[in-house]
Amino acid sequence: MSNEQAVLDAHYMARALELARKGLYTTHPNPRVGCVIVRDGQIVGEGWHERTGEPHAEPNALRAAGSKARGATVYVTLEPCSHHGRTPPCADALVTAGVARVVAGMQDPNPEVAGRGMQRLAQAGIEVRSGVLEAEARALNPGFLKRMEHGLPFVRVKLAMSLDGRTAMASGESQWITGPAARAAVQRLRAQASVVLTGADTVLADGARLTVRAAELGLDPDTTALAMSRPPLRVLIDGRLRVPLNAPFFKAGPALVITCVTAEKQFPRGPECLVVPGVEGQVDLRSALVALAARGVNEVLVEAGPSLAGAFAQQGLVDEYVIFVAGKFLGSAARPLLDWPLEKLADAPQLKITDLRAVGDDWRVTAIPVPAASV
Numbered sequence: 001m002s003n004e005q006a007v008l009d010a011h012y013m014a015r016a017l018e019l020a021r022k023g024l025y026t027t028h029p030n031p032r033v034g035c036v037i038v039r040d041g042q043i044v045g046e047g048w049h050e051r052t053g054e055p056h057a058e059p060n061a062l063r064a065a066g067s068k069a070r071g072a073t074v075y076v077t078l079e080p081c082s083h084h085g086r087t088p089p090c091a092d093a094l095v096t097a098g099v100a101r102v103v104a105g106m107q108d109p110n111p112e113v114a115g116r117g118m119q120r121l122a123q124a125g126i127e128v129r130s131g132v133l134e135a136e137a138r139a140l141n142p143g144f145l146k147r148m149e150h151g152l153p154f155v156r157v158k159l160a161m162s163l164d165g166r167t168a169m170a171s172g173e174s175q176w177i178t179g180p181a182a183r184a185a186v187q188r189l190r191a192q193a194s195v196v197l198t199g200a201d202t203v204l205a206d207g208a209r210l211t212v213r214a215a216e217l218g219l220d221p222d223t224t225a226l227a228m229s230r231p232p233l234r235v236l237i238d239g240r241l242r243v244p245l246n247a248p249f250f251k252a253g254p255a256l257v258i259t260c261v262t263a264e265k266q267f268p269r270g271p272e273c274l275v276v277p278g279v280e281g282q283v284d285l286r287s288a289l290v291a292l293a294a295r296g297v298n299e300v301l302v303e304a305g306p307s308l309a310g311a312f313a314q315q316g317l318v319d320e321y322v323i324f325v326a327g328k329f330l331g332s333a334a335r336p337l338l339d340w341p342l343e344k345l346a347d348a349p350q351l352k353i354t355d356l357r358a359v360g361d362d363w364r365v366t367a368i369p370v371p372a373a374s375v
Ligand SMILES: Nc1nc(O)c(N)c(N[C@@H]2O[C@H](COP(=O)(O)O)[C@@H](O)[C@H]2O)n1
Pocket: 030, 031, 033, 034, 048, 049, 052, 053, 054, 055, 056, 057, 058, 076, 078, 079, 080, 081, 084, 085, 086, 087, 088, 090, 108, 110, 113
């Protein structure tokens, strides 16, 4: 392939990725996918997947291109599907439309597809190429990929702290450590998650509701409407069912309680309860995540106190930390970020800081755990 062709492929794939990002708030449990159709150097059709049960990105782009799709090159961020799911196979639609070439960002890890989409196209005489801007294509769908590849959702832990690493005063007072721009960023993290998860301590102490609030998202009206059309499921980890049904958390809308005690007696007409294994009133968090993945949950945002967030961290269940840092000291009596007693520096978990940016007057640090073997 010529260098010129490689540059063009990357250029149009970048546009397909941009389209896919329009599905940031809505596609779950499906992946975010974008598609661009190019003929004679002109974009003749574009499409993206908006929500599960509705057409995939490719049929949307094919509809926009009409007869101009014949002989065209199709750029799609994820391998076209080859199976009958809630919608018919996109690979067949591309063959029928008579496209000449298909360039994919990455192979679909869904075992129902897993290379069969590209195979179907190649068998029909269509030229295929995969892996263009693959890192970017993967970054679009961390939850879908983790669920398909490992049977677990992608877990993002959001924390907000002072410059001296504290999250609340000893009294529990914490509103607000960070400013409005950071709080809007948190709202957007909630909106893009499939699940926002918290613990009984946070709900009991702070009256937390963990809802997405349109006015606080800081998005344009169209994107706000998309985000509000598919709010995340709010999940409460409550091993001993300590949170009463009249808590603001339950009054704020549908919620799922994950517990390890028999639930039926406690909540006869209350929220749905999921019982998973646990020990002494402590829910086994890995089992909770496996159960969520089995329900099609791609991305979990954990917004919890030091005890639950610390448990996720200690058990190696966190894929990414997003930590908002405010220019304040809260002092040594204030609460720590994570309950995680460590004695030796050698035991301190290593994180790689992958992004650092200002958000209003605060800073946002994104970090991922470095596996012990590679430290
Ligand atoms: N290539 C591609 N484009 C899209 O727009 C998609 N949403 C997908 N999704 C793949 O198909 C599965 C869902 O199928 P149904 O929506 O149930 O028909 C999903 O798991 C992906 O493998 N792929």
